[in-house]
Amino acid sequence: MPSSQIEQRKAVALISGGLDSMLAAKVIKDQGVHVEGINFYTGFCVEGHTHAIRKKDKRKEKRNNALWTAEQLGIKLHIIDISEQYKDIVINPKHGYGQNLNPCLDCKIFMVNQAQAWAWMEENDFDFIITGEVVGQRPKSQRADTMPIIAKESGAEDRLLRPLCAKNLPPTLPEREGWVDRERLYDFHGRNRKPQIELAHQLGFDDFAQPAGGCCFLTDESYSRKLADLWQARGERRYELDDILLLKIGRHIRPNERFKIMVSREEGENNFLEGYRKEFTNIRILSHPGPLALVDGTPNDEDLALAARIVARYSQGRAEDTVEVQIDKMDGEVRLLQIAPLLADDIPKAWFI
Amino acid sequence: MNSPSQKQQVHQLNAQRLLCPIPVIRTQDKIKTLNKGDLLEVLCTDPGTLQDIPTWCRINGHHVVDTQQEDRLIKIIIKVGQIAP
Numbered sequence: 001m002p003s004s005q006i007e008q009r010k011a012v013a014l015i016s017g018g019l020d021s022m023l024a025a026k027v028i029k030d031q032g033v034h035v036e037g038i039n040f041y042t043g044f045c046v047e048g049h050t051h052a053i054r055k056k057d058k059r060k061e062k063r064n065n066a067l068w069t070a071e072q073l074g075i076k077l078h079i080i081d082i083s084e085q086y087k088d089i090v091i092n093p094k095h096g097y098g099q100n101l102n103p104c105l106d107c108k109i110f111m112v113n114q115a116q117a118w119a120w121m122e123e124n125d126f127d128f129i130i131t132g133e134v135v136g137q138r139p140k141s142q143r144a145d146t147m148p149i150i151a152k153e154s155g156a157e158d159r160l161l162r163p164l165c166a167k168n169l170p171p172t173l174p175e176r177e178g179w180v181d182r183e184r185l186y187d188f189h190g191r192n193r194k195p196q197i198e199l200a201h202q203l204g205f206d207d208f209a210q211p212a213g214g215c216c217f218l219t220d221e222s223y224s225r226k227l228a229d230l231w232q233a234r235g236e237r238r239y240e241l242d243d244i245l246l247l248k249i250g251r252h253i254r255p256n257e258r259f260k261i262m263v264s265r266e267e268g269e270n271n272f273l274e275g276y277r278k279e280f281t282n283i284r285i286l287s288h289p290g291p292l293a294l295v296d297g298t299p300n301d302e303d304l305a306l307a308a309r310i311v312a313r314y315s316q317g318r319a320e321d322t323v324e325v326q327i328d329k330m331d332g333e334v335r336l337l338q339i340a341p342l343l344a345d346d347i348p349k350a351w352f353i
Numbered sequence: 354m355n356s357p358s359q360k361q362q363v364h365q366l367n368a369q370r371l372l373c374p375i376p377v378i379r380t381q382d383k384i385k386t387l388n389k390g391d392l393l394e395v396l397c398t399d400p401g402t403l404q405d406i407p408t409w410c411r412i413n414g415h416h417v418v419d420t421q422q423e424d425r426l427i428k429i430i431i432k433v434g435q436i437a438p
């Protein structure tokens with residue numbers, strides 16, 4: 001039947017870096033379709049950033065899973081920066097949040113839209129979109145009842161193929177047109193990940209990224225808490241890219257509503273925070289080796305003294321009666337203080353965000 | 354083709370202080386504006402780029418011709434391969 005087709009069909013695969021999107025792309029590629037991947041950078045992606053910052057993570061393999069996946073598949077990967085437009089999704093998700101501040105459903109709709117826009121931009125060189133979604137499996141956007149919403153709202157309608165669960169869904173255009181063989185697609189469902197793992201081995205993938213869980217920091221409880229705190233402190237739901245990067249770094253301690261401090265935990269974080277010294281009031285310990293801390297908000301003098309005492313607690317002078325501290329304020333004023341480091345017990349647990 | 358006497362221009366991209374995958378995205382977008390055979394020098398500070406930029410190049414048909422690292426500064430020189438139509 002497919003012999004009448006001379007033209008090779010082209011599909012664009014959403015590559016998250018996880019196992020499912022890898023399998024979906026592979027299954028379609030193995031059917032002779034030309035597949036290229038796209039990966040969206042939202043600012044919250046788990047890849048990248050963090051691995052480079054913390055020294056202790058340096059020994060871990062520093063691969064970007066989306067790039068690695070594309071290399072395994074032998075397909076091109078286009079990384080698209082959607083961090084600006086993505087803000088609206090995180091701040092005002094039409095379909096609400098998941099367990100934390102993860103707007104998974106809106107996120108998927110947006111990504112599929114973006115994929116479509118991208119295909120369109122490529123002068124309709126691509127015929128359909130592939131995602132690794134599976135009915136009935138987390139995250140929220142992968143539940144059976146939400147599937148049609150994604151296809152409908154994203155406008156991708158008939159050209160959105162989910163090879164791993166296609167057999168549970170009505171045939172899409174690529175199947176009806178015979179661009180892909182529906183019989184060679186799958187009917188995975190539910191949370192059991194065994195079929196995916198089996199398929200991975202069958203397809204010759206022995207090493208793959210974490211099977212389940214979030215592809216982004218928004219599914220992380222502690223991260224979402226920090227983001228919620230940021231919004232509350234500012235009195236509005238808004239963020240810049242630097243804000244959300246900084247939420248991944250250091251200890252975040254908020255003694256009151258006026259300010260919080262971000263204290264580096266080790267050299268890698270220290271280096272990273274150094275890059276922000278001009279943009280924040282910052283605190284350093286002069287008399288002993290210790291962390292760098294950035295102060296966010298509008299602290300008064302008393303607050304700054306308290307902040308300095310907290311930072312001193314994480315320096316090597318923590319057991320001393322006093323340590324010397326330098327505070328570089330945003331207005332250019334430099335303050336040198338002799339302060340007593342706080343004791344561990346003096347920092348209430350509730351201050352840690 | 355450049356004749357040997359023609360000194361090849363090296364294009365520059367400053368991706369210092371940016372964290373992966375942003376340096377990769379910037380590299381990708383810059384290469385779109387270049388021609389096959391052009392050289393691009395990318396300056397970065399994120400050690401992740403040492404892995405990510407070469408991987409991106411391999412996938413997309415470009416070649417890393419040199420990588421240098423001095424303290425925290427990383428310099429990656431890329432020879433542009435086939436540009437997607």
Ligand code: SF4
Pocket residue numbers: 102103104105107108139141214215216217218219
């Ligand atoms: S986990 Fe993050 S990136 Fe993945 S669908 Fe949900 S919001 Fe989007």
